[in-house]
Amino acid sequence: MLDSISDVLLSHQASEGTRGVVLHGNSPRATQTVARIESIEEVSRSSGNWNTQRQLNGDQTNQGRRLLMAAHQVRVYRVLLYATPRNA
Numbered sequence: 001m002l003d004s005i006s007d008v009l010l011s012h013q014a015s016e017g018t019r020g021v022v023l024h025g026n027s028p029r030a031t032q033t034v035a036r037i038e039s040i041e042e043v044s045r046s047s048g049n050w051n052t053q054r055q056l057n058g059d060q061t062n063q064g065r066r067l068l069m070a071a072h073q074v075r076v077y078r079v080l081l082y083a084t085p086r087n088a
Contacts, residue, residue: 033083037064041078050078 040056061067067077 033085035081035083037061037067038080038082039064040067040080043076043078045076052078 040061042053042056043050044053045051056067058064067079069075069077
């Protein structure tokens with residue numbers, strides 16, 4: 001388990017040097033686990049319910065390594081993460 005969100009943020013993001021969030025998949029500590037993306041869904045909310053608009057595939061997520069978002073479009077994503085040992 002991560003002790004702090006700063007464990008997975010790039011240093012310039014942790015110091016608020018840029019907008020947005022990029023999670024760095026490798027922990028700086030050798031004993032920690034590595035975060036991976038299991039799935040990404042674009043979702044919307046209507047009548048109090050979350051609805052999946054589309055599930056992003058491997059081509060859209062670089063085989064589960066990143067979620068790129070357009071700078072001038074507002075979208076909501078549900079990202080399911082999992083952890084695996086660093087050397088797996």
